[in-house]
Amino acid sequence: MLSMKKLSVVGVAAAVWLGLAPQVQAGTFSDTGAAVLIWPTIVVTEDYDTVVQITNQAAVPSAAHCFYVNANSRCTNTGQVCDTSTECESGGFFGACVPGWIEVNFDVLLTRDQPLAWSAAAGLRNSDLPCPGGIGNTCPGSNAGTRIPPVGEEPFIGELKCIESDPITRLPIPCNDAQANRCRNDLEGGATITGVVDGGIDPERYNAVGLRSAGQNNGDNTLVIGSTPGDPTIAEYQPCSQVLVFNHMFDGAVDPIDSANVYTSSLTLVPCTEDFLIQRVPHVTAQFLVYNEFEQRFSTSRPVDCLLSSDISNIDTTQSTRSIFSAAVAGTVAGQTRITGVGGGLIGNAFLFTFNGEEFSGAGYNLNQFADRDEPDFIRIP
Amino acid sequence: MRVQKRSPWLNGLGAVLAAMALWGAQAEAGVSSDKPGSVVMWPKVIADGTRDTVITLTNTRNEQAYAHCEYVQALGLCSITGDFCDPQATVAGSPGLCPTLTGNVCVSQWQSADFDVVLTRQQPTMWRVSTGRVYDPFLTGGGACVDTIGPPTRQSCPGLFLIGMVPPALQPFRGELRCFQVASDGSALPSNGLKGEAVLETLGSTQISEYNSINVEGLAAPTVAGVVRLNDIEYSACPEAVEVSHYAQGADDLVASTIDPTVCTGSGCPVEAEITIIPCRADFINEEGARFATDIRYTNEFEQTLSVEPTFDCWANFDLRDLPFAPAALSGTTFQRTRIIPTGSGLCITGTTSLTGQPGGPCSTDAQCGIGGVCGPVTGILAIVEEFHNTDASLADPPTVAPGTAASNGYSVDFNSDNLLGRPGHCRGNLTQTCAVDADCPIGFCRINSLAMCDPENPMIPTCESLDPADFCDRCMNDEISFEAGPIVVQQ
Numbered sequence: 001m002l003s004m005k006k007l008s009v010v011g012v013a014a015a016v017w018l019g020l021a022p023q024v025q026a027g028t029f030s031d032t033g034a035a036v037l038i039w040p041t042i043v044v045t046e047d048y049d050t051v052v053q054i055t056n057q058a059a060v061p062s063a064a065h066c067f068y069v070n071a072n073s074r075c076t077n078t079g080q081v082c083d084t085s086t087e088c089e090s091g092g093f094f095g096a097c098v099p100g101w102i103e104v105n106f107d108v109l110l111t112r113d114q115p116l117a118w119s120a121a122a123g124l125r126n127s128d129l130p131c132p133g134g135i136g137n138t139c140p141g142s143n144a145g146t147r148i149p150p151v152g153e154e155p156f157i158g159e160l161k162c163i164e165s166d167p168i169t170r171l172p173i174p175c176n177d178a179q180a181n182r183c184r185n186d187l188e189g190g191a192t193i194t195g196v197v198d199g200g201i202d203p204e205r206y207n208a209v210g211l212r213s214a215g216q217n218n219g220d221n222t223l224v225i226g227s228t229p230g231d232p233t234i235a236e237y238q239p240c241s242q243v244l245v246f247n248h249m250f251d252g253a254v255d256p257i258d259s260a261n262v263y264t265s266s267l268t269l270v271p272c273t274e275d276f277l278i279q280r281v282p283h284v285t286a287q288f289l290v291y292n293e294f295e296q297r298f299s300t301s302r303p304v305d306c307l308l309s310s311d312i313s314n315i316d317t318t319q320s321t322r323s324i325f326s327a328a329v330a331g332t333v334a335g336q337t338r339i340t341g342v343g344g345g346l347i348g349n350a351f352l353f354t355f356n357g358e359e360f361s362g363a364g365y366n367l368n369q370f371a372d373r374d375e376p377d378f379i380r381i382p
Numbered sequence: 383m384r385v386q387k388r389s390p391w392l393n394g395l396g397a398v399l400a401a402m403a404l405w406g407a408q409a410e411a412g413v414s415s416d417k418p419g420s421v422v423m424w425p426k427v428i429a430d431g432t433r434d435t436v437i438t439l440t441n442t443r444n445e446q447a448y449a450h451c452e453y454v455q456a457l458g459l460c461s462i463t464g465d466f467c468d469p470q471a472t473v474a475g476s477p478g479l480c481p482t483l484t485g486n487v488c489v490s491q492w493q494s495a496d497f498d499v500v501l502t503r504q505q506p507t508m509w510r511v512s513t514g515r516v517y518d519p520f521l522t523g524g525g526a527c528v529d530t531i532g533p534p535t536r537q538s539c540p541g542l543f544l545i546g547m548v549p550p551a552l553q554p555f556r557g558e559l560r561c562f563q564v565a566s567d568g569s570a571l572p573s574n575g576l577k578g579e580a581v582l583e584t585l586g587s588t589q590i591s592e593y594n595s596i597n598v599e600g601l602a603a604p605t606v607a608g609v610v611r612l613n614d615i616e617y618s619a620c621p622e623a624v625e626v627s628h629y630a631q632g633a634d635d636l637v638a639s640t641i642d643p644t645v646c647t648g649s650g651c652p653v654e655a656e657i658t659i660i661p662c663r664a665d666f667i668n669e670e671g672a673r674f675a676t677d678i679r680y681t682n683e684f685e686q687t688l689s690v691e692p693t694f695d696c697w698a699n700f701d702l703r704d705l706p707f708a709p710a711a712l713s714g715t716t717f718q719r720t721r722i723i724p725t726g727s728g729l730c731i732t733g734t735t736s737l738t739g740q741p742g743g744p745c746s747t748d749a750q751c752g753i754g755g756v757c758g759p760v761t762g763i764l765a766i767v768e769e770f771h772n773t774d775a776s777l778a779d780p781p782t783v784a785p786g787t788a789a790s791n792g793y794s795v796d797f798n799s800d801n802l803l804g805r806p807g808h809c810r811g812n813l814t815q816t817c818a819v820d821a822d823c824p825i826g827f828c829r830i831n832s833l834a835m836c837d838p839e840n841p842m843i844p845t846c847e848s849l850d851p852a853d854f855c856d857r858c859m860n861d862e863i864s865f866e867a868g869p870i871v872v873q874q
Contacts, residue, residue, distance in 0.1 A: 031416060032794040049637040114683060115682070138686055140685055188627065192788055200589075200786055201635060206790065247578070252525055331524060333508055361587075363591050
């Protein structure tokens, strides 16, 4: 039996522990199987294409209902894809460059344990499906029912979401971990944005971000991601994170390995909440807290209209050398940026680039996260 | 020999804290590359004259953080020619083989070098592995580091660097880096404030790969000083298995020839993949890594599967060509999933021998480990993958461009379908029995006095601490990392 003294020590220790307590959290996962996969950055341009990879972790077939979201901005006068309004000149008149949001959905059927990949620019036609494989077919299973369209246009920037689904209803499979029909987290994914530059290949790879099941799902067309404590809404998927933690090099910092190279970074953010049923464009404000190696803190915010993809030194200004993400302003090589979504959760990924005045290449990586959102996000599908 | 301090009532406190932590842990904790943790691991760190690495380490909490870090030099070198090699390479023509010469065998090593890092609240920091970093308070901010005149070359970068210095890694260096979050006295502190990345760069080019550090979440205060127990009670357990998805061996890049056919005319633009595996278990006090056997299973798009079962010595970094899998040209596949499962019955974690006659080898009982031997469960493993995208120009002799490189973290797999990602423990004395907590095992044995039975809940059985203050009771065993707990000292 513990003495009172020891009990009080336990109490104090417990209190201290709670104060220092690590927040064990659910959040999103980029390194294990999940029920929903999100690729925040899909890019197709003249020089770049994205190889999308999806793999079935399970020893039984799986199906995914997927959505390409075309987030190209467009000129109001010409309808052309644009980055800024200066590109929207026609007949001496300028239109506005406004964010766009067009969704296209399709199905992917995976055989047991199967890895599958495709070019975003080309898609995957019936004749390219690995299973059944025609003469000399070795596949016990079949990808029949899979038809992956190419992305809608070039250039393209957007995201891809895939939801583990019933292949017939194209809705999530009803499940309950407390009963026999346990929920599944079978999908894992990645993307390699691949470019050809000066005779070499520039591959930039990141893992897809996954939402794991929360242990039950009613199988309807509204996916509930996290829940508010005390609210009767039942979470079907583990919550998005409260804060995204983004480690980066400041733009313009000199590469410590080769001083001929200069670093730049870019960031892509997409909202956790999306309504594919009524094609409502989600709107979340991202708040950025930026720390340099002197422990100095800067902040800014920026709306995320469907998708934000930007060099980090263009997040807060169009003049990158004046940015709080610029090495000239921050003063150090490495930085930490904490990103909080206001009005909804956010998911993202990042890229680091090196440039030596002639050659250019990059690397993709995933963001970290801190704490769970205490309000639910929703994905509504047709 | 390490000093381990335990008291029986600390067990109780640990249990209370563990229960509290678990009560709060509705969600899956885990070993993760996208959440901060208390043990941070970079499986692949290279500074070998062809590539170099920039490590970033960040404190994500609003309090000062201390980290005790260990570089592990695991370079394989051919004994006569001195080439880099892979001890597991057996396939003719594989890049890991030593040149054919009598007595020219691949010799790998496992040698650790430790240092500390201090981070102010929310502070990011970075250093180049080949130079380390030296604090220079007079360096003006400008986003550029400055090399000192060497050799050895050191580097100073703008920013606070309270520890004063991170030493350069012994070169040439190929291995891993682990950092443990600690208190100022050097004892392990599971407050989950650390995260990091590694940027691997091919020298003389702009080619970089980046991956996230693999972070182990702390769940409760450690009950044995200097021992981080990855058992889902004190720290998250390693995954049951890991897998990576990548181009099949030598498969042509799927899109490069479409973007620019001229770069692939002669070669087809083949992609090679390199997998790096580290064991979760490590003993930095006695300078022992963990040997591990694996079941490496390959599945391609056609559902074709193959498996091999290589044994690795503490760190593995192999090209797919080192394994006897069919190249893409034969199998007709472009992508594959490679699942890696730790196998074997057990691993001698103390003792003078094993089933192979060497300490630290395989076992299934304590007796097989010799005098004072303890047969623990096989180690869990972690992995990353890196791809090398070639073109005609990168394959030319000499190459005119560097291969494109891209790395990514591996995926944890719920291999036994128990809905948990962490691997279960195994009972001391009966490793075939899995367990989650000590109570799942009928009896325990002391770690140092390995023949003495123990049960902290049974007052009739003497405690291990009564036999040796540094001893403790093993019941439900899982992965452990031991390190010397010493006060953080600022380097001059």
